[in-house]
Amino acid sequence: KNQVEQSPQSLIILEGKNCTLQCNYTVSPFSNLRWYKQDTGRGPVSLTIMTFSENTKSNGRYTATLDADTKQSSLHITASQLSDSASYICVVSGILTGGGNKLTFGTGTQLKVEL
């Protein structure tokens, strides 16, 4: 069964500190992995996409990594800001027989950045 597990469930850090969120998956065959940011009361917004051949990708203070061999991804946030407080959702896309893709969602990591 395709699964996506995220850790930790929740995290509190001080403003300016760095943090790393983890995503482990069992989805196969693999197409891509996305990290979404969901602010409270809003819909998720894509931060970055990782395909099979990519190891690292940055989007400002966000850096995602992918190890397709161990089926693990991480999202590293540098110099955190209060606006980084949100839920971060890992979504893995698997390839369907006949084409198209099927998404498997993680339950998210709730990050709170405090002064």
Added chain:
Amino acid sequence: NAGVTQTPKFQVLKTGQSMTLQCAQDMNHEYMSWYRQDPGMGLRLIHYSVGAGITDQGEVPNGYNVSRSTTEDFPLRLLSAAPSQTSVYFCASSPTNRGTGELFFGEGSRLTVL
């Protein structure tokens, strides 16, 4: 740039009532979908559509109906609301259901069934 628009944002229903959640997108996306989000669970797919006139069931379709008469609109109907349908509902669209598949989400509709 409107993107994906959902209405209403909040709704309270009594058990047995019916209602429709509206979703419209202005990006000419082929793919549209409805998800529900419950505490401690990942987003779960209710129904989806890969184009006008084509709909299919997702992971949790029972109690919901959809139709896709135009590319822009994808309403979700609750036939006879139950307390188990209390949730936050998200509509999402994507340029295609093949390839990279980035989803563009609406702001969500919070539904409470009493």
